[in-house]
Amino acid sequence: xxxxxxxxxxxxxxxxxxxxxxxxxxxxxxxxxxxxxxxxxxxxxxxxxxxxxxxxxxxxxxxxxxxxxxxxxxxxxxxxxxxxxxxxxxxxxxxxxxxxxxxxxxxxxxxxxxxxxxxxxxxxxxxxxxxxxxxxxxxxxxxxxxxxxxxxxxxxxxxxxxxxxxxxxxxxxxxxxxxxxxxxxxx
Numbered sequence: 641x642x643x644x645x646x647x648x649x650x651x652x653x654x655x656x657x658x659x660x661x662x663x664x665x666x667x668x669x670x671x672x673x674x675x676x677x678x679x680x681x682x683x684x685x686x687x688x689x690x691x692x693x694x695x696x697x698x699x700x701x702x703x704x705x706x707x708x709x710x711x712x713x714x715x716x717x718x719x720x721x722x723x724x725x726x727x728x729x730x731x732x733x734x735x736x737x738x739x740x741x742x743x744x745x746x747x748x749x750x751x752x753x754x755x756x757x758x759x760x761x762x763x764x765x766x767x768x769x770x771x772x773x774x775x776x777x778x779x780x781x782x783x784x785x786x787x788x789x790x791x792x793x794x795x796x797x798x799x800x801x802x803x804x805x806x807x808x809x810x811x812x813x814x815x816x817x818x819x820x821x822x823x824x825x826x827x
């Protein structure tokens with residue numbers, strides 16, 4: 641088996657898990673559901689993952705890593721209107737990854753403390769990047785205001801992610817407009 645096909649099967653299992661977790665939830669999903677969706681033998685699962693929990697953790701960490709890399713590119717380039725760019729990028733990415741975001745929001749808290757720590761870390765990193773964008777866009781804003789506004793903006797984005805994208809399935813353009821409108825009230 642080539643290294644490429646190993647990576648493909650691992651990704652196939654992760655993508656299948658996202659679909660099944662999104663449909664059934666973490667606790668109602670069995671490894672047999674995941675491998676059935678992936679169209680591979682049950683033993684194949686164990687070549688890549690020790691158990692369902694490890695798969696879930698790696699799935700969340702990959703989402704987190706990809707998000708951080710994308711967000712970091714905005715703050716490193718110090719774009720004018722970096723907060724607008726960040727909001728658009730986040731909502732676009734969340735919209736494209738609805739199923740995994742649904743799993744991330746609804747299932748992480750119920751799985752255990754290690755997963756709550758991942759969620760908390762993601763929140764803190766997001767708030768940090770929002771603060772960096774505010775520093776770029778509003779260089780005269782004091783640090784205390786930046787900290788408060790960053791938390792509020794994160795909360796708005798988190799709620800939009802849950803309600804507009806996952807529950808209501810609003811069109812992307814409307815979701816971005818709603819987020820920017822709400823956030824402009826904070827600034």
